[in-house]
Amino acid sequence: MTCDEALDEYRVPGTATCADARKGIGRGILNNNYQMKYVNTDPGATGPGGVPIRSASEAALRLPSGAKRIEYARLYWGATRGMDTLNGPQVLGLAQVRSVALKIPGEGFYRTVTADSDVGYMKGEMEYGYQATADVTAIVRAAGAGSYTVANLNAVVMPYAWGSWTLVVAYENDREPLRHLHLWDGYRTVKVDSPPVVLTLDGLGVPAESPTGAKLDYIAYDGDRTLGGEHAEVRSTTGVATPLSGPDNPAGDLMNSTADGMSRTPADVNTFGYDADEFDIHNAVSPGDTGLTLTFSTLDDGFQIGAVYTAVDRK
Known part of the structure; x- marks a missing residue:
């Protein structure tokens, strides 16, 4: 889905044009404020x-x-x-x-x-x-x-x-490198002014020696660009809680309608409610860990989590 440039006159007053919103430029560039198509x-x-x-x-x-x-x-x-x-x-x-x-x-x-x-x-x-x-x-x-x-x-x-x-x-x-891959899926809603959503993910497979590489990706829906307050943290079996953030997913606007590293058409910066994001978590896991706890919460922007997948170097 994207904003409908033919109906731009009906966007919420004070928001960027549809063309700029697709580029990730301007105020109020979330799907709530535009006629969509x-x-x-x-x-x-x-x-x-x-x-x-x-x-x-x-x-x-x-x-x-x-x-x-x-x-x-x-x-x-x-x-x-x-x-x-x-x-x-x-x-x-x-x-x-x-x-x-x-x-x-x-x-x-x-x-x-x-x-x-x-x-x-x-x-x-x-x-x-x-x-x-x-x-x-x-x-x-x-x-x-x-x-x-x-x-x-x-x-x-x-x-x-x-x-x-x-x-x-x-x-x-x-x-x-030899890697342990794991994919978990489901459909959980993270709501404003509600208790955090906690996902317990078993089967992580961190090697006994210190891991040299570990990545975590998720698929999320309805995260709005510029409407922030989302927070996520990861805790491994023996680790401490580590907030997730990255260059394209700042801590204050984690679910921000971005698709990391993908070659896609259309290639708009703003996906209007879709996130496919990747994070380096090798400093958040410890040797021998077998699971992760992911905690999601939000102050202003509700969203849904659809899938989480990890890749951990074994040697």
């Missing part, structure tokens, strides 16, 4: 069953030199499922959000990908959100590196709306 990088195309493509965006899967076999791949997609309006709630049925269309490198057509587990969803004060996910290992293993397009991700289209997708891939590469 689907991103569509493939207008005029048709999907499975001849259904028109009404939303589409692309991202490049880049594999480093020496990468051999893709061991695992999982697709996540999430969006605003509904909104309370003056005419009552407008909410998409779960059947409407369980599938998306996927186009892989080297193919000119779309295939349907359907969630292989329960759809996570929530009801906020006025907004409904969801996340769905599917194992796409066989598809991505066969296709390999290149441009992937996810289309017809369903959302309500109005102010406050957001929508996005993520492809998480684990691959084998003998040229890189």
Whole structure:
């Protein structure tokens, strides 16, 4: 989702233009303040069953030199499922959000990908959100590196709306250090003026000697740029609480609609409610640790956590 430049006159007074908001420039540049619309990088195309493509965006899967076999791949997609309006709630049925269309490198057509587990969803004060996910290992293993397009991700289209997708891939590469990889997923809402959300994540796998590298990534939704107050800290089995922050995710605005290090189309700085962020946590874990506790809280900006994944060097 992105702001609708054709309806810029209806943005909240005093906020930046839609064009500047996409660049991350100006005041009030969050989805609450704009008429929103689907991103569509493939207008005029048709999907499975001849259904028109009404939303589409692309991202490049880049594999480093020496990468051999893709061991695992999982697709996540999430969006605003509904909104309370003056005419009552407008909410998409779960059947409407369980599938998306996927186009892989080297193919000119779309295939349907359907969630292989329960759809996570929530009801906020006025907004409904969801996340769905599917194992796409066989598809991505066969296709390999290149441009992937996810289309017809369903959302309500109005102010406050957001929508996005993520492809998480684990691959084998003998040229890189041996690593312990772990992926946890679910759907938890972090609300303003509510107790912190604590996630206990087992299976970390830190080696007995001091780790030389450890990364943590998360997928989050509805974090608003310039509307701060979000806080996250990580504590390993034997470690101390360490706040998460980084160059693109300052401590005062952690969930700020950024997608770290991705080659994507459109490549707008401001994603209007989607975060895919990475943090170096090697100083936050200790030899022999087997788990993490992640604590999320917020003062002003509610958000949802969809997945967390780690990569810890074993040797």
